[in-house]
Amino acid sequence: MKLGNIFLPTAVCVALLLGWELFVWWAEVPAYTLPAPSAVIQSLVANWSSLAGSWWFTVKITLSALGLACLGGVLIASVFALSPSTERALFPLAVVLQVTPIVAVAPLMLIYIESTMAALLLCAWIVAFFPILSNTVIGLRSIDKNLLDLFRLYRATPWQRLALLRAPSALPYFLAGVKISGGLSLIGAVTAEMVAGAAGRDTGLASRILEASFRTETPKMFAALLLLVATGVMVFLILNFLSRKLLVQQSSFE
Amino acid sequence: MTTRVSSVIELDDVARELAMIELNHVTKRFDSGLLALGGVSLSVAQGEFVTILGPSGCGKSTVLKLVAGLVMPTEGTVVSPAQTDQTGRSTAYVFQEPTLLPWANVFDNVWLPLRLQGQSRFDANVVITRVLEQVGLGEFHHTYPAQLSGGMKMRVSIARALVSQPQVLLMDEPFAALDDITRQRLNVDLLKWWHGQSMSAMFVTHNVAEAVFLSQRVLVMGARPGKVVAEVQIEQPYPRDVSFRQAPVFIHHCQTLTKALDEASSVGMQPR
Numbered sequence: 001m002k003l004g005n006i007f008l009p010t011a012v013c014v015a016l017l018l019g020w021e022l023f024v025w026w027a028e029v030p031a032y033t034l035p036a037p038s039a040v041i042q043s044l045v046a047n048w049s050s051l052a053g054s055w056w057f058t059v060k061i062t063l064s065a066l067g068l069a070c071l072g073g074v075l076i077a078s079v080f081a082l083s084p085s086t087e088r089a090l091f092p093l094a095v096v097l098q099v100t101p102i103v104a105v106a107p108l109m110l111i112y113i114e115s116t117m118a119a120l121l122l123c124a125w126i127v128a129f130f131p132i133l134s135n136t137v138i139g140l141r142s143i144d145k146n147l148l149d150l151f152r153l154y155r156a157t158p159w160q161r162l163a164l165l166r167a168p169s170a171l172p173y174f175l176a177g178v179k180i181s182g183g184l185s186l187i188g189a190v191t192a193e194m195v196a197g198a199a200g201r202d203t204g205l206a207s208r209i210l211e212a213s214f215r216t217e218t219p220k221m222f223a224a225l226l227l228l229v230a231t232g233v234m235v236f237l238i239l240n241f242l243s244r245k246l247l248v249q250q251s252s253f254e
Numbered sequence: 255m256t257t258r259v260s261s262v263i264e265l266d267d268v269a270r271e272l273a274m275i276e277l278n279h280v281t282k283r284f285d286s287g288l289l290a291l292g293g294v295s296l297s298v299a300q301g302e303f304v305t306i307l308g309p310s311g312c313g314k315s316t317v318l319k320l321v322a323g324l325v326m327p328t329e330g331t332v333v334s335p336a337q338t339d340q341t342g343r344s345t346a347y348v349f350q351e352p353t354l355l356p357w358a359n360v361f362d363n364v365w366l367p368l369r370l371q372g373q374s375r376f377d378a379n380v381v382i383t384r385v386l387e388q389v390g391l392g393e394f395h396h397t398y399p400a401q402l403s404g405g406m407k408m409r410v411s412i413a414r415a416l417v418s419q420p421q422v423l424l425m426d427e428p429f430a431a432l433d434d435i436t437r438q439r440l441n442v443d444l445l446k447w448w449h450g451q452s453m454s455a456m457f458v459t460h461n462v463a464e465a466v467f468l469s470q471r472v473l474v475m476g477a478r479p480g481k482v483v484a485e486v487q488i489e490q491p492y493p494r495d496v497s498f499r500q501a502p503v504f505i506h507h508c509q510t511l512t513k514a515l516d517e518a519s520s521v522g523m524q525p526r
Contacts, residue, residue: 149324154370154418155342164369170359195285 035219040226043219051220055227058189058204061117062235065124065185070178072125073132080133081140089168098130102188106195112122118204119190129190133176139173140166175243182235192229266497273297273333274422275321280330281479282316282403292404292479293330299419301386303445305457305469307511309519313480314458318424321456322347335421344474346415348425352407356398360386360410361395367418382417388447389413406435409443416447423448423455440469442495449492450492462515466507467499476518484514 017037021028031039044051076094080087106123113119133138143166151161193206206225212220273464275298282291290313298304306314321347323336335344346367354363361382362369368378386392387410399407408428415423429437441464448455458467466488467471469473488507490498498504 145354146349146351149319149322149351149353150347150349150366152324152343152372153322153336153345153347154367155340156370160370163353164366168355171357 015202026131032216032218034181035222039219040222043217044223044226047220047223051205051224051227054203054205054208054224055231057202058186058193058206058228059231060214061120061124061189061204062186062231063144065121065128065189066178066182066235068121068125069128069132069181069185073177074136074139076129076142077133077136080137081200087137094130094133097126102127103193106192109192110196116196119191120196120204122124123192124185127179127191128185131180131184132174135173135177135180136170141171169172172247175239175246177238179243182239183232186228186232186235195217256497266510272299272522273458274300274302274335275366276331276333277317277327278321278331278333278487280327280332282313282320283328289297291320291327292481294475294481295330296482298456300454301452302471303448303455303457304471304473305465306473306475307459307462307465307514307515308461308475308480309477310517312475312477313424315426315474316480318347318426318456318458321345321422322424335377340366343371343418344420345418345422345424346418348415348423348428350427350430352399352404352411354407354410356399359396359398360391360402363399363410364413364417366414371418378417378502385417388416388526389443404432405440408432408440412444412447414511416451417450419453419491421453423453424427425455425457427458429458430459430461438459438499445492445494460515462508462511463499465511466504467494470481472507472511474518483518486511486514498515 021036021038024034024039035043042251076090080091103125106119106128109119109123110116113122147169149162151165156164189204190206193204194210197207197210205228208224211223212218212224275296277296280291280294281289283289285298287433292463294313294317296317297314306317308314317323319336320327320332323332323334323339323437339345356368360376364386365373365375365378366384368381373503383392383395386395389517391406391409394402394406399410402410408492411428415425429440432440440465445468457465457468469488472486473482474486475481476483486507490501
């Protein structure tokens, strides 16, 4: 069972890559149309110095946006939970931010914000914060009314109520939001950079992809894409691991 | 109304003197306009076990919440330890659901009342261990609620109520969701845990046999608006065990109360 869980997907991947490699070799597809996996790896190694720097830049934007989304989402959710009228006033705004396609907003951000990095961060943040916000709001709302009564009966202080009841009650909801936001912040970061189309040293993988596409360096495009995919999968795995660790008592037995 | 069921408007003078809990002509109207209680008077003496028996929606739970100070009366007065208590030690409440913290193990759940009063896990260890032993969960300190059966969860909930050694123990249909065998076993055990502590107990149920088995006094409540319509003394000494359920006096009380409950329920059915 366990072996099958790992073996099957690996076998499928290997078979796909092998088929791709053989097809390119057999049909003699030129590398600028479709590079073979081996050519992509070669390009990754050859361009490692420029790709690694860009990869680090994208990772920085993604993780900072995710961190700020956690912070902002939780803060705003707490304000909403404390004051329903604030929520009524501001929630539509949050929805507007959420539903507006980031590709359409990014050019405006780049006009109004001088630092490209700050604009990219803001775009990624806008995409990422909403799932955390809405999930945490639901989490803070779904607290057992009887437990709230119990805390009142035992004269709990507001701080005790937050630390011992509200925060742990909302945690599973918050973590579900973070798992969604992890992928979204990477998407936001890459999308915004695609729009910014910035060249130069301090740029991310999206710029490498654009640059390589102008020069029809297709293998390099694939190499950058490979790094993006790897980053997304890594973020997903890390968040999954963290949330499993944090929810070990609650999730595994219910 | 039968002769065996006395009127409760006149409070027993002896009970009044020793009263731990007193409600005088309490009415409660909720914000929705619903009149939940229409003039309830009752008293519970120190160390007494009183059950409130009534149909669904008669305001039984509201009475307990008033005693706990979680709800304020619209009219009338409520006197109970929770009203003046600053420490939060005087009163414990057991809900129909176990109402445990799912992220905390059994030990930490029972620790909660003491923790909220500033006791460290280390300081509370002796008393928590003793209470868990008492409710038959000595082996389950590190088990999480989701791994326990319904009856065991309820034992944890009661252990949490007992751990702060309250003066008043309020129980709102705690065994209603359990199967009958578990319920009967918990009834026997509950009397053991309550007996020998000078704690007043108020127990809410709509189960007649449970009311008779547990209490010294049963108050029957009618609905719309909720008020006490009958009172029955159960003069069987404690400790009571399973054999009490077969005794003629038990069956007699059950019949009396079933009749009173029936009358109380039909009042609510009449158009107003």
